[in-house]
Amino acid sequence: MKQFVREKIPFFCFEGISNGSRVQHAVFSRQGGTSQAPYDTLNLSLSVPDDKENVFANRTLAYATHGRSNDTLVHAHLVHGAEVAVVSHWNYGQYVGPVDGLVTNEPGCGLTMNYADCAPILLYDPVNQAIGLGHAGWQGVVKDLPGAMVRAMQREYGTDPAKLLAGVGPCIGPCCYEVGEPVISAVISSFEEPESLLLSPRRPDQSLDRRYFDLLEASRRRLAAGGVCHIETSDLCTSCRTDLFFSHRAERGRTGRFGALITL
Ligand SMILES: [Zn+2]
Structure with missing residues (x-):
């Protein structure tokens, strides 16, 4: 991913999705906003006990970098599931769901979600001009939200997965994501070669009998199993x-949420 700064707000973009395409997208950081600790500073979520005025001020700042406002983006009520909603500008300003995936092919339609360790999943179909945005944690990859997003775009827009441009954004890495039950059992029962997703500790301060989940690789594998070839991480x-x-x-748990958005 490449980093940019617009109106003093830093954000990251996937090079594959950006290249000459008709979509705009961004994964924001926590920098550039107005919230106080522990939500400092660009918290975009109303689901944490941050000051709501600050959240709306942050949304105004962040979304404006891409010509958007809170009321010209479709939001999602996230629940760590694998449901995907087809949306349009009729859903602007709404929290659609509960779903963890949004797709649209409406020109101009914008999608946004918020994250703190879960993986942002961005999809762009340059052939049929359609986009998708998803939110996947361990439950999302076990339930195959990434695959469900691809299938929704195939069904709704005739998307060829091999032509999709995909990005998996910043999430908690296997350096830090210690897991126990029920994550270990769920990963073993739902993935081939699960031992390659449940890794040994990498740091000397971590105990040898613990396992560390590779959420990014699990997300990438789900997209690849759905037929996606171009995946940037x-x-x-x-x-x-x-x-x-x-x-x-x-x-x-005492923290904010950073945002991602994609607009067609
Ligand atoms: Zn880490």
Whole structure:
């Protein structure tokens, strides 16, 4: 991913999705906003106990970098599931769902979601001009939300997965994502070669009998199993980089949410 700054708001873009395409997209960081600790500073979520005025001020700042406002984006009521909604500008300003995937082929339609360790999944079909945005944590990849997004675009827009441009954004890395039950059992029963997703510790301070889940690779594999060939991934761990991102795990739940948006 490449980093940009617009109106003093830093954000990241996938090079594949950006190249000469008719979509705009951004994965924001936690920098550039108005919220106080522990939501400092660009918290875009109303589901944490941050000051609502600050959240709306942050949304105005962030969304304006892409010519949008809170009322000209479709939001989602996220629940760690695998449901995908087909949306349009009729859903602007609404929280659609509960769903963890949004897709549209309406020109001009914009989608947004918020994250703190879960993986942002961005999809662009340059042939049929359609986009998708998703939110996948361990439950989302076990239930195959990434695959459900691809199938929704195939069904609704005739998308050829081989032509899709996909991005998996910053999420908690296997350096930090210690897991126990029920995650280990769920990964073993739903993935081939699960041992390659449940890794041994990498740091000397981590105990040898623990397992660390590779959420990014699990998301990538789900997209690949759905037929997606062009998958770009972030190499930033949200838990290692709390200077850049909010991390539910690293900050023990007392933190904000950074946003992603994609517009056609
Ligand atoms: Zn890490």
